[in-house]
Amino acid sequence: MAAVLIAAAVPAFLLWNLYEENRQSALLDAGRTDQLSRMSQTIGELLVLTDERREQLDYLVRSILDYAPRIESISRSVQAMRQELRVIDARFPVRDSAQTTSVSTDILSQSERKRLLNDARRLIGAGDRPQAERTLELLLERWPAEPSASLMLAQLTLSRNPEDPASLKRVALLAGSALSDPALAAGAHALLGEAARNRGDTATAETEYRRAVSLAPGITAYNRALAFILCGDNRWNDAVQQFELVMQSSNGGDEEVRYRHALALAKIGESQKAADAFATLAAESPNFSGAAEKAGEIFSALGEHAESARWYRKAAATRASWQLLQSSGREELAAGNEVAAVEVLERATRLLADSKTRSRVEEEGVLHDLLVAYSRAGDKPSAARVERRLRELQPEGEVEATTLR
Numbered sequence: 001m002a003a004v005l006i007a008a009a010v011p012a013f014l015l016w017n018l019y020e021e022n023r024q025s026a027l028l029d030a031g032r033t034d035q036l037s038r039m040s041q042t043i044g045e046l047l048v049l050t051d052e053r054r055e056q057l058d059y060l061v062r063s064i065l066d067y068a069p070r071i072e073s074i075s076r077s078v079q080a081m082r083q084e085l086r087v088i089d090a091r092f093p094v095r096d097s098a099q100t101t102s103v104s105t106d107i108l109s110q111s112e113r114k115r116l117l118n119d120a121r122r123l124i125g126a127g128d129r130p131q132a133e134r135t136l137e138l139l140l141e142r143w144p145a146e147p148s149a150s151l152m153l154a155q156l157t158l159s160r161n162p163e164d165p166a167s168l169k170r171v172a173l174l175a176g177s178a179l180s181d182p183a184l185a186a187g188a189h190a191l192l193g194e195a196a197r198n199r200g201d202t203a204t205a206e207t208e209y210r211r212a213v214s215l216a217p218g219i220t221a222y223n224r225a226l227a228f229i230l231c232g233d234n235r236w237n238d239a240v241q242q243f244e245l246v247m248q249s250s251n252g253g254d255e256e257v258r259y260r261h262a263l264a265l266a267k268i269g270e271s272q273k274a275a276d277a278f279a280t281l282a283a284e285s286p287n288f289s290g291a292a293e294k295a296g297e298i299f300s301a302l303g304e305h306a307e308s309a310r311w312y313r314k315a316a317a318t319r320a321s322w323q324l325l326q327s328s329g330r331e332e333l334a335a336g337n338e339v340a341a342v343e344v345l346e347r348a349t350r351l352l353a354d355s356k357t358r359s360r361v362e363e364e365g366v367l368h369d370l371l372v373a374y375s376r377a378g379d380k381p382s383a384a385r386v387e388r389r390l391r392e393l394q395p396e397g398e399v400e401a402t403t404l405r
Contacts, residue, residue: 113143120152129156147181147188150174154191162198171195186216190225197229205229220246224257231260236267255285262291266298275299282314289318296327305335313344322351326366329373338377345370360393367393 116139123132136153139146154174161167175191178184193208209226216222227242243261247253253261262277278295282288296311312328315321325348332341348366352358367386374383 113139113146117146117148117152120149124152124156129160132156133160145177145180147178147184151178151184151188151191154178154188158191158194158198165199168195168199186212186219186222189215190222193225193229197225202229202233206233220249224253227257227260231264234267236264239264240268255281255288255291259288259291259294262294266294271298271302275302275304279311282311286314287318289315289324292318293324296324296331300327300331300334305331306337309335309337309340309344320351322348322355322366325351326369329369333369333373333376338373341373342370342377342379345373364390364393 116135120132120135120139123129123135133153133156136149136156139149140153143149151174154171157167157174158171172192172195175188175195178188189208189212193205193212196202196208197205206226206229209222209229212219212222213226223242223245227239227246230236230239230242240261243253243257243264246257247261252258258277258281262274262281265271265277266274275295275298278291278298282292282295285291292311292315296308296315299305299308299311309328309331312324312331316324316328325344329341329345329348332338332344345366349370352363352366367390371383371386371390374380374386
């Protein structure tokens, strides 16, 4: 009698795994959800099998084979389980019904926990984060030490309330409980780092992200976050190292990583590398006017005025700005390209004239550059016209710039 009991528990456990692994691909595709539910109940009951119900195991096996004809491995698995029954009958001592029931409860408990975790992941994937949070809360009420649920709930809480002090405290508690699982430790340290950064504790944030990087060196998102923290602390050399680790990865880094990497290079005095990096980024991302503007700025500092003017114009083509055009015009003048300077500065003057908040000082600055360009280009009538406008802007006794209406 007892040998039959334990013999039933083992194959039923294996059948439960088969049922879990194949319920989506085999049973649900066949539209037999109700049969699947009844089968799961039957499996639980068979864990406390008695002699007179032994025949139900064979019935269950036949049912699975009928309902899942596409699973080629089931036949072999069933034969192996039947062979195992014979071995267990011969070798194992008697186990009472209470022990067998405990095995049954543990198996079903693990299955329920796994189901809730999968439900939460599905809800997150579907965008239903509130319901995912409720599912994880339910799971943690029953299994408070479940690290995967703790980490997932910490991520959801942080994304929902990234700056709320109470939420950040809870994130720290949840992520801390996930540190017990080595497979989740890197992600838990990263969440602890992000929570610390959001509450302004950059020292703790750096420490936690460095731990995440050491545990999972292949996850460059951790290097990225660490690099941004280092930039915020003006530790540009360390930031460059972290950015370069990101850029060496398969995706090469996103636009923001490449922009900040170039900026960090400029901060540590690598001006030529910085200018080239900004120019490359601007060429590959035509709508990223900030990269083109920075390229123009650094090429100007390097004395490469024609190149600087080109990048300033490129930036202005994406983002209409009289300031960018004025900078381009000045660089053209510095490069000796007076005709190009006139054309660019005339455009800057027209854009500035359309601004309702322009100041007298701003207008004087652009007109002065345009006057120089006309004079060097030999256009005396245009130079005289601009000079008259400059005198109009400087009435006797007026000192401060005023906003034109």
